[in-house]
Amino acid sequence: MKAPPFSYVRAASIADLFAKWEASGPDARLLAGGQSLLASLAFRLSEPSTLIDVTRVPELGGIAAVGGRVRVGALTTHAELGGNELVRQQVPLLAEAVPLIAHPAIRNRGTVGGSLAYADPAAELPACCVALDAMILARSASAERRIPAAQFFTGPYMTALGEKELIAAVEFPAREQQERSAILELARRTGDYAMAGVVARAQLEGSVLADTRLVLFGVGEAPIMAHAAAAIVTGRPVTGETIGRAQAALDTDLNPPADQHGSSEMKRHLARVLLGRALRRLCGVEEARAA
């Protein structure tokens, strides 16, 4: 189908963006990479009066090191994120996640800010942000605020952003020496949204995991922190036995709704399998086998 008619304006700067947003009606939408928005317009799932193209706003772009953190501008495309040397060195989990996001042609256009603002519960980057304890830098016409990723995703396609507030950038802590991370997902076809996925991040001290963060995606209404499972694997060597107990603990952490991919129990099963693989990956496969 074709998109419904709408007006189009292009913002040249952040001040211009907020001026145009203020002057537009309540149903104006921001257009970044458009990889979700334009598809939803083709389905006529929404009919905005105006699209405000933000892709040429310089304040929303760029990747930079900022005092022990890596700041990723909202307009960074998935392809730029995956290919950026600073990201590959300092936040390698993101570079590992990029090939799982859609397809090359979409990664060339879709943006980090767009993906986070869209907040698909099966998307990779929201889960990465929660696992990495990233900070969302939100901006309105009059104020800036920092929102921890764990508080940002409030439901399916819902975020903590207010009216006429946007994502300017995301800040990720640079990886520590001992830090290990992994992202794994299961999809029926390469590039599809995940039926289930897991992001795991921890400090590996000898053979013991510390500060473990386990985040599941595609199995709930938003990225889900698996607190019970993380508690089991934290502070002790990861053995086959502890992995099994962590997998069982997912029953406490998750209550996946059935969806087009399968039943709640099937999604629980996929989550358990992925968690086991991710934990072995964090510790190195050999250690886990020896245990």
Added chain:
Amino acid sequence: MSTALNVSLTVNGERVSRRVEARRHLVDFLRLDLGLMGTRTGCEHGICGSCTVRVDGRIVRGCLVLAVSLDGAVVETIEGVSDRGEIRDLQEQFIARNACQCGYCTPGMLMTAADLLRDNPRPTRAQIREHLSGNYCRCTGYHAIVDAVEAAAAGRNARAGP
């Protein structure tokens, strides 16, 4: 309220200026406004890949880009890369291996395959499949397509020497 705007861009090396409706996506702009019918309209919501074209050197879904957003951009379509011979070897291998079949997905497949070979001259079959995973062939002739891309890469490498 008129929602049409002027846009000026470069398409296959030629400067073009048109007045287009804001909602018109790049594929319709190419096909209906410029008469470049090589790029296909498929699903029109970003799934099938049949509308794959280059914008500023990188492949994109033509149906997920608004024409009005491309002021100043450089667009290349199957007509452009075909006419200047950039993908002649890929096209010859698609013909030799009957990788076109009905031909509907072929322009998008060629644009995506060319994108892969530019960055990765020696792809494995798995890498070819991965890169083409967003391009659907409803004749399901995927094996022949992967064969053709693999053969074109081998040919380029043979010509380039070890």
